[in-house]
Amino acid sequence: MAAADKLNGAYWRKRAIELAEKQKQEDDDLCLRFHREYERILHELDKEISIFYARYAANESVSMADARRLLRDAELEDFRMSLDEFRDKALAGGFDKELEEVYLRSRISRLQALQTQVELRMMELFSSQRDVLRDHLQERYTDTYYRTVYAVSQQADVASTFARIDPQTIERILAVSWVGSEFSSRIWADKDKLTRELMQTLSRGFVRGDSLDRMTKEFAQRMGVSESRAATLIHTESAHMAAEAAEQGYRETGVQSYRFEAALDLKTCAVCGALDQREFPLAEHETGINYPPLHPRCRCTTVPVTEFRIGSKRAARNPATGKTEYVEKKLTYEEWRKKYVEEDADKTEWEEYQRVLGEKAPKTLEEFRNIKYTESKKWGIMMENKRLFEKIDSTETYSxxxxxxxxxxxxxxxxxxxxxxxxxxxxxxxxxxxxxxxxxxxxxxxxxxxxxxxxxxxxxxxxxxxxxxxxxxxxxxxxxxxxxxxxxxxxxxxxx
Incomplete structure (x- = not known):
């Protein structure tokens, strides 16, 4: 029995390490993507500040008095035209009301015009962050959940019925407050913080008569700090979603307890280290206390406590038909997911495209799957069409x-x-x-x-x-x- 337990523990530890490495790489890739977005926005801000200095600078500095002068008619027209590029982004990001108020204002100072452009860039940056990170977390939850169900099924004679994850499940989890606030609030709180910092940098710079070089360097510094906070958010939110997905997988496969697995290296904190290898009833799990993540950037995970069983075949319940089917235990995860998850998911997704796009949607499931998996350009256009039609349908002001x-x-x-x-x-x-x-x-x-x-x-x-x-x-x-x-x-x- 001891040998079986040891073998079982080794199986779960190996799986936990492999999954943690995979998820860390995905998080690092997203951090790199965010880094590029910060660099792009910083470049845009630098360009707008440079234009401002070129128009109003004397001896390479702008005084507060100059900055507070009202825009002339020609300048105001140019400013309004420059806002056009933000209009579609504003509608998509939900900040069209704020933009419209600025757009219709008849009297505005040079400083207000520049501040408005900075704020709109922040809206653009953080709206993109919110949407990209939401997609990342949805994929993290879905992938972890199915991998948990699959792995437990490999250790049991019969796999329990499991749910097919839909976007609404993810939205409900994202809306639940933990560590003091819910997902979107943490995104927007950082946006407000960075916006305030950049506005203060502008005002102080004009009061002091800072040069263009000093102003852009301070902007870069503020953006760098915000980027670091974004990376922490990525790793922490991803760990939270993975832990929540694993917990749902445990429940639906009949797991009664779990073992805490601390990351075994010098970066592991004393609190997490003290919980390593301790077992807890699943019903008593509490995020931040005995269930990860315990703190920002926590890298700990859990594994289910199961009996080790050996057999050549297992029974898997098909979530679409509700029937039990016997398959080889050596069925790979990719094979299992394709058979029990993706085929049914594609059908549901195709039906959703038919509902939104009507006659413009693919006529058959086969045509839909062919576009999705083999015609990337056409698939991208179809996804954008669906997104736009859904946005139009959800805008209450449209008749x-x-x-x-x-x-x-x-x-x-x-x-x-x-x-x-x-x-x-x-x-x-x-x-x-x-x-x-x-x-x-x-x-x-x-x-x-x-x-x-x-x-x-x-x-x-x-x-x-x-x-x-x-x-x-x-x-x-x-x-x-x-x-x-x-x-x-x-x-x-x-x-x-």
């Missing part, structure tokens, strides 16, 4: 008739090979008349879209400017981000 027009307009241009963001669609449908304004048809706009870009904005976006209509497209994806009626080109556009 049913207007939603239908947005989708119809989007599809008209999509069929012609052009992807429109929501802000651009609103610009097409919400055309205004009056001084220096005129209306245009979809056909006229399509004619312009088929012409080459002939200008480029300072932020890199390309512009097709013909017949008083400027169509602005993203420089990386080519998506149409805005449509603006203008009699003449903007002064800061570069002719191509």
């Amino acid at each position: 049913p008739e207007y939603r239908a027009k947005l989708k119809e307009t989007y599809q008209y241009f999509s069929d012609a090979g052009f992807a429109f963001r929501e802000h651009a669609l609103n610009r097409v449908l919400g055309q205004k008349t009056g001084k220096d304004k005129f209306t245009f048809t979809k056909e006229e706009l399509l004619r312009i879209l088929n012409k080459p870009a002939n200008y480029q904005q300072p932020d890199g976006k390309y512009v097709r400017f013909y017949d008083g209509i400027s169509v602005i497209s993203a420089d990386d994806t080519g998506e149409i981000v805005s449509v603006v009626v203008k009699r003449t080109p903007r002064k800061d556009w570069t002719a191509l």
Whole structure:
């Protein structure tokens, strides 16, 4: 019996180490992705501050008095135009109300204009962080849960019925408060902290008459501290989601107790080390006390306490049919997941695409799976279509008739090979008349879209400017981000 227990303990420890290494690598990859995003936003901030200094600096510094002067009409128009790039991001990120208040303000100082651009960059950065980290945590929870169910099944004669994880499960867990707040609150708290720090840096710099070089260095320092906090958030939230997923897997496979597994190296704290190899009833687990994570960046994990059993076959209950099927115990995790999880998940996902996209969705499950797994470009377009349609459907201020027009307009241009963001669609449908304004048809706009870009904005976006209509497209994806009626080109556009 002792030999069996020893063998069983070695099995679980080996599995825990392999899974921990895999998850750490994934977290490190995400930290690197966040690092690149911080670098990109910092570059954008540096560019905007440099433009500000070029306009208003005397002897390479800007005084507070100069910074507080109101924007002239031409400057105000340029400022409003520069906000256009944020409109679609604002709608997608849920901060369109804040942007609209700034956009409609008639009197604004130079300092307020720069502060607004800084704040919008922070909104952009942290909205992206929230969405990317949410996807990462969803995948972490799902993968850990299925791996836990699979691993326990290898040690039991019969695998218990288990659930297929859906996004709503993850949302409920993310909404639960732990360590004092819930997931989104921690993201936005850091956004508010960094925004305040950058605003203070601007104000102090103008009071002191700091040079451009000193100002940008202080911005880089503040951004670096925030990036470090983001890395801590990634590792801690990921550990929490993995622990929650393992606990659900234990419950649904009949595990009654677990063993605490501390990371065995010099970085392990005394609290975690004292719990190493101790067993606790699953019903008495308490995050932060006897269940990981115990603290930020905690690397400890748990393993289930099970009996060691040997056999060539096991019975697995199919979650879709509810029937018990006997399979070889040597079935790999990838084979098991494909058979018992993914095939049913693809069917549910296809049905969801049919519900949202209607006749534009793949007609059969086979066609859907073919696009998903073999046609990456087409799959990316289809995912973006679904995301946009869901956003349109969830916007309460849109009437049913207007939603239908947005989708119809989007599809008209999509069929012609052009992807429109929501802000651009609103610009097409919400055309205004009056001084220096005129209306245009979809056909006229399509004619312009088929012409080459002939200008480029300072932020890199390309512009097709013909017949008083400027169509602005993203420089990386080519998506149409805005449509603006203008009699003449903007002064800061570069002719191509």
